Amino acid sequence: MAIEVKVPVLGESVAEATIGEWLKKPGEAVAADEPIASLETDKVAVEVPSPVAGFMGDYLVQVGDTVEVGAAIATINDQGGASSGAASAPAAFAPAPAAAPAPATAPAAGNGDVAGDQSLSPSVRRAVLEHGIDPASVKGTGKDGRLTKEDVVAAAQAKKDTPGASTSAPAVAAAPASSGGGERLEERVKMTRLRQTIAKRLKSAQETAALLTTFNDVDMSAVIAAREAYKDVFAKKHNIKLGFMSFFAKAACLALKDVPAVNARMEGDEIIYHKYVDLSVAVSAPNGLVVPVVRNVESMSFAEIEQAIAGFGKKAKEGALTMADMSGGTFTISNGGVFGSLMSTPIINPPQSAVLGLHRIDERPVAVNGQVVIRPMMYMALSYDHRIIDGREAVTALKIMKDAIEDPMRLLIDL
Incomplete structure (x- = not known):
């Protein structure tokens, strides 16, 4: 049975928040009270816990969406096996068969995505793109082993200090080459609710x-x-x-x-x-x-x-x-x-x-x-x-x- 996950009470006079990042992918096992999403309010990030143990189901909203207190944002399947949400989720987030690890999903050329970037916060994603770091190659020191901006910067510095290492960043939105040669890159990132406030x-x-x-x-x-x-x-x-x-x-x-x-x-x-x-x-x-x-x-x-x-x-x-x-x-x-x-x-x-x-x-x-x-x-x-x-x-x-x-x-x- 699918159980809805709703936006909790966020504090006095705070009625809405923005979906900052998903901490669980569709089909992943979830323990009761384990955080599945991070919300950005005007002041802080608030984690949304799962009300039951089970498997992550559908995302009912997307990263960057504004949600009100009490709104349903996802579902949890409290029965055994993968949730229905896993089947309808994008392929990059589908659970891998037990017999073999899931292959890495490469970003589409020029779209600015990073493989698995749904699990990265906006600031970490920007750092990954800026420094050209593969997030899978860096060990996270944040909560539950999540990658932080400091982890990416440290990895970039270590890469720079390594002789012969390439420090080129992945393409974000390549403009035509100028007469001086080389690409002129730009990235458009929506301001977080905290930054707007x-x-x-x-x-x-x-x-x-x-x-x-x-x-x-x-x-x-x-x-x-x-x-x-x-x-x-x-x-x-x-x-x-x-x-x-x-x-x-x-x-x-x-x-x-x-x-x-x-x-x-x-x-x-x-x-x-x-x-x-x-x-x-x-x-x-x-x-x-x-x-x-x-x-x-x-x-x-x-x-x-x-x-x-x-x-x-x-x-x-x-x-x-x-x-x-x-x-x-x-x-x-x-x-x-x-x-x-x-x-x-x-x-x-x-x-x-x-x-x-x-x-x-x-x-x-x-x-x-x-x-x-x-x-x-x-x-x-x-x-x-x-x-x-x-x-x-x-x-x-x-x-x-x-x-x-x-x-x-x-x-x-x-x-």
Whole structure:
């Protein structure tokens, strides 16, 4: 008997989602509660579990389709044997006879498909096409062994480092050769729901808020020395590395306590001041930048902050962040330094009023006590909504953070 698989409740105020990828092919065995599909909502990817054990049946919708909560998206045959869906599915996804493995299905020339690409997320598929990597030759490190974008990039780098290896990408949509020789390739990919939402929110922030950014630089010597001195005992005691983010989170809490407007939001003609710090930490996920929330950071230890951030980073990589993980947030820290950024003007995450941008650490000559010395320096940027925060308040908040990082003892004595 065929059982319908329906879109589950996605979270408060979320009524629809987009089919991101199918995790099971028609005819494959499915366990009860095993994920069969991934949905992309405005904020996160949500996996749809099978309601029963059986075999994957028909796809009732396709990748990229928009579906509402409660809509049927597929069927599961809960009886023994292959489902009826296997017979009607495309040949590339039909189950192979037990006596022999199924032959690989080659992509049609010029259509941009990758063999088996139905099991790849859009970002992974783009990476496969861009780097010319055979996905079957790469071992996935994602959830349930699925291929991630990082796996493809690593395989491409290894291929490039191999003498004589070809790095040409498969044809996507070859245009006629130009007079200069060679093909000019293009690929058209529909924006994911997450990317569309990011675009709308960022543009809305620019159009609504009175955005301004103030900068400062910070000498990282003291924090680097503290990490070097205590990293081993810290890791041994707490089973987590001591990173920079916990120092900046603590420094931000000091600043937000002294300058509450930086930790506020506007609602109509009122300003709501938060007496707590729910810190949105921007992390990179396969489908884009996401900002899970570490709650009540003002009352957390260094180890608790590091563990929370590491946990969110792992969930983001696996595509396992939930709507609850993403909701709320009173202040954001975004670390572009991990990607090599020297300086930027981050955009606030509405309805928050400010965001702290961190950047790479460079050794630079600075004047200290009348002498030119080389110090590890970082530029910090605080973007803020000038409707709520005055320039004096923004500069003061950033200066408090700078002073706390340059003299970490301030973090211990709340100064």
